[in-house]
Amino acid sequence: MTVKDVAKIVEQLAPVGYQEGYDNSGLSVGSPSMEVSGILLCFDVTEKVVDEAIALGANLIISHHPVIFSGLKSITGRSTVERIVLKAIQHNIALYAAHTNLDSVPRGINDKLCDILGLQNRQVLSPLKGQLVKIVTFVPQQQAQDVRDAMFAAGAGGIGSYDCCSFNSEGKGSFRASEGANPFVGKIGELHFEPEVRVEVVCPRIFVNGVVGAMVDAHPYEEVAYDIVPLENDYNKIGIGMVGELEEPIAASAFLELVKEKLGCSVLRYSNPNKSHVKKVAVCGGSGASLAGVAVAKGADVLVTGDVKYHAFLDYQEKLLLVDAGHFETEQFAIGIFYDFIREKIANFAVYKTEQVDNPVNYLYR
Ligand SMILES: [Zn+2]
Structure with missing residues (x-):
């Protein structure tokens, strides 16, 4: 199990693409290909949390707040953030965060x-705005269902509580194959008209590459015509x-x-x-x-x-x-959310919750 493998699991819960523009979620320190010996979960990465990871032999720390948020110009240990990053690098510990993307899902x-x-x-x-696109493709009638199914399975076609949503209109596609082409229907050099279905599906932007890949694989044509159209609609599931x-x-x-x-x-x-x-x-x-x-x-x-x-x-x-x-009080469940999700996916892996006191705010009251 590499850092990248664990990140992929966390991103099934909180895709990095759903973070706000000002955020810095994802892997900020460490190599994605490093083998993970154990995972320590925390709210904020502090020097004590890095020490805890070292003592536990856990070389991946997953936090809610990203350690590097507004950029670093040096890593010499002058500031707290620099010291945390320096210590993590010196001990080969990777730092990963899921922040506003965990708020939004x-x-x-x-x-x-x-x-x-x-x-x-x-x-x-x-x-969230700007998260949806419409994907349109044109498929021979016989293969339309296979192409729709492939796109649905890759994450397209969800609207509210419904899945497998599409619109399908029949028409005729035209094409003429050139020398060197291998047309599914029609002959080289002859103009061909084929009854086709125009299939339209809505798709979250983060799934577009996978959906287009699945669509092209399932489509019988060697050159697949498709449009990707950005939508202004709100994505009501995420935000x-x-x-x-x-x-x-x-x-x-x-x-x-x-x-x-x-x-x-x-x-x-x-x-x-x-x-x-x-x-x-x-x-x-x-x-x-x-x-x-x-x-x-x-x-x-x-x-x-x-x-x-x-x-x-x-x-x-x-x-x-x-x-x-309180900031901490309203977000304190992040560690439990990470823990439950990771344990659900990889039950027999060393995953620890930090024992450090995480809330940096104290209260004096009578
Ligand atoms: Zn917060």
Whole structure:
């Protein structure tokens, strides 16, 4: 099992292509071809976590937050990040992160937050844009089903809760094979008209190469005509934050207690409740106050997130209940999500959860 093999498993859960533009998820230190002796999971990579990996003999650290986020100009050990990277390189330890891509996927952090708060009828709060394309190809009628099946199996044709979605219209394709061609139908040098089906499927951008490859393999023609058309549609399955509903409306004060208890918060910061009861709840693990406007637009009574600034409390106090439950507290499930997913795929592999205290924030309260 190489670093690349483990990365492929993690990317079945959280494809790197779903990270936000400012992010730096994926492998940041180490060789993809290195044999993995063990995996240590953590929230943030600290020097203590690297020491822990060395002691465990685990040469791959998978974290939620990427260590190298805003770039490094040197690796001499002057800053904490430089020291972590230097130590990892010196001990041949690879560093891999799944950050905003883990926030954005089904079975990711926000889905887990919904589980923990008991939210139903969930939708993505802010779907990713520019993630969908339409693939169109033209196939002889006899082979249309094989080509459709190959494209579906490679990841195309999903819309909401439906799969195998396509549109098929019949028409005639024309072509004339030149000398040296090996046409499936028609003769060299003769103009040929063939009854064909125009097959259209929607496809997430990250699967395009695989879907086109599968389509070409299944297609009987030696030159396959196809179009890849970018779509403006939102990709409703993938995106930051989620919104869902509590089973019954509950008092705002009871909801705050629920959040505090379920997330194990020492303190909660929250705006003046604008309603006595809440039912529709938006969540965004980490720093999600910038989604407060989207949460209001989706009819949420409350947004649970972390890192909320004073002015956000002020700006939204009449629009929704804004709850700052803490950055770490709202994302703490990342380690468990990694662990469960990796163990599901490779049961007999050395995977450890860090024993270091991960929350860098402390609270003094009476
Ligand atoms: Zn975070």
